[in-house]
Amino acid sequence: MTARTLQGFMELLPQEQIVFNHMKSVIAHTYELFGFAPLDTPVLELAEVLLSKSGGETEKQIYEFKKGDTNLAMRFDLTVPLAKYVALYNNDLTFPFKRYQIGKVYRGERPQKGRFREFYQCDIDIIDRDELNIVYDAEVLAVIYTIFSKLELPAFKIYINNRKLLGGYLEHLGIADKTVDVLRLVDKIKKIPEEAFLGELKDLGLSEDKNNQLLKFIKINGLNNEIINQLEDLAVENDNFVTGLNELKTVIEQAQNLGMPAQNIKIDLSITRGLDYYTGTVYETFFDEYPQFGSVCSGGRYDNLSSVFMDKKFPGVGISIGLTRLFDQLRANNLLPIKALTPNKALIITQGEEYVSEAIKLAGSLRKANIPVDVMYRQCKFKKKMEYANKIGVPYLVIIGEEEVNTGVYALKDMTTGEQTKLTTTELIEKLA
């Protein structure tokens, strides 16, 4: 039998997995720092529940099968399971309900570079009954900022928009019936050449005047306050537009109150995020120097989470980080935030079998002080032991021989500098903690 792993399923070596888990844990801890409670829903659900809302593309990609008489499917995102969860348990939940979920989702796409069939999504959503305070849209911004800062990744910006602005503007121009077409076109603006964009805009069959106004609107640019001034100067008398503009102003102001630096937020009126789910604030996140990664964290505000499952209205705002893809792109570009190659702070080696019990006692003491260590039990030449320590990438080596056992003072070798010091157990604990 040949051992094989399926194509499109990420499987890492231990030193890579440590980095992956470090990233996952920074994300989880930041979510908790902002008061999000953990949630864990099944990977398998009834097919009819998962597919209750989805369109053709999703159905083709889903892993669906029958067990006994039941049609089962593996989840393809964490949003439908959340909608199901809120519908099932809303009487037991306290609102606003802030939850995070980090888990694997499945899409049976044709395998290609950078696409995975099993990948981690790291989601947060804040859900409330009937209405959700706009300040949460600012909290979400601050969450994204905090995560990407803590991960020590390349410079990034969060691009934000409010869909009510374009929607309201189209109403104001009297071309609300073209909203779907215009949204679809605007969504492509960064992906196609300007001429192609202008050509498609013409094809919409609007008057030249409207086209020009639309183009001018989408191209509004500058610093955030300059963009806001220009939007105000348009003096659009449309409720949607005015609400969108006020929301955008509030979100930016409150994000700064939350301690987020202004230079990491950028208003971008061309961001729409698909066609029908989002209704207000929308977010995308790009690395300044790596736009080819695409958005590494996206999301937005929606009016109703669970309309498929219930009549009651649950508005929300949320984002998702596609961790598997992000990790893969960072790795391919040597940008991984590598903190450690092993969970161990130190490796204890002995100068002979007779000191192993002493090494074990020391390991017990260090672990009791919450310091991860390992003992190398195998006896071989000192050079081999050093090679092993280098190979596993442990930062410190503790050496135990006759002198150490007699005096209770251990030799500690810093594997980076080569420096060697003599320390008692208490000093070792202080040094390695």
Added chain:
Amino acid sequence: MTARTLQGFMELLPQEQIVFNHMKSVIAHTYELFGFAPLDTPVLELAEVLLSKSGGETEKQIYEFKKGDTNLAMRFDLTVPLAKYVALYNNDLTFPFKRYQIGKVYRGERPQKGRFREFYQCDIDIIDRDELNIVYDAEVLAVIYTIFSKLELPAFKIYINNRKLLGGYLEHLGIADKTVDVLRLVDKIKKIPEEAFLGELKDLGLSEDKNNQLLKFIKINGLNNEIINQLEDLAVENDNFVTGLNELKTVIEQAQNLGMPAQNIKIDLSITRGLDYYTGTVYETFFDEYPQFGSVCSGGRYDNLSSVFMDKKFPGVGISIGLTRLFDQLRANNLLPIKALTPNKALIITQGEEYVSEAIKLAGSLRKANIPVDVMYRQCKFKKKMEYANKIGVPYLVIIGEEEVNTGVYALKDMTTGEQTKLTTTELIEKLA
């Protein structure tokens, strides 16, 4: 569409999920403390890879399906994926290879109380090439002890045995051909009445003398050193037996060197753990007062991890905690280690809309100091705010009104004692950190 979750799939409310995740995180951190590196393999594998070794029971329970031309299956444990992983990557791994994996596995059993179709396994294994030092069997004991101590669960004992002892003793009695029957019988000793056991022992067709010796052997009991003395007194001249006895002695001695209290280890010669996988040390873990939970952490030493996939020999030792089942049993008996009901240390409330920006700034400062907090944006009567704080179970309340904004000194209410103090931001951070 009715929202439904599949039977046999655990789905928790947030306050339960926090406890579950606390337990999962104690397990993960302890595994890392002992130098185990994380591993994460796919939930989906080629069916032929997962089923390469399994027998009839597993095949019936497995979630297996076809996508395109490929037969896929969801993993039913973390051991077969590990065997595959070591076979695939052994040239890139450093041995001894210590890995932990915490993940969901799937078994399509008939749903019944206490049985889950999706459940977490939390595994460690130490694998080496050709030979694995016996001290690792002691490390595994210390890991189990550390986890169950840290979880603050009811009193427990780890029962240990070495399969070479019974195997060697049967060889010594000249009835090695009855090993499988005897193992099967011994495995049942705690589950059937003594008479039934004696009856079945007779049915094996051995002489009365052998039966008596066997019975006397299995019934050896007392303190660990008393058991070891009795085993030594048997003066069995059989290599297997002698090796097993020496291994058992070493494991107990080194576990104590690692700092593990003697009273948490108990030699039990009736523990065998199934019929053919384990070859040396075997472990089971029971709560003293809740034997009906069954073993909550089991495992052992095996000669060869990956024989299905390769010729090379990789001996190992490992254990598994079935976290979903353990959580379910603890919950049913009100034994859950509840630390917190919300990730938040404090909830910030305001005495009016006009103080919200101030509340947001304070939340930003506290989160920057790594203190999880939430702001209640909804304005309502103070009594309602208190009700909300009580409902989410947050330990502290920070109250911001006119006085607080003017003086920069905030009111902190301890929700347990009701005590109220006045603190600056710096003092708040110190108090809540």
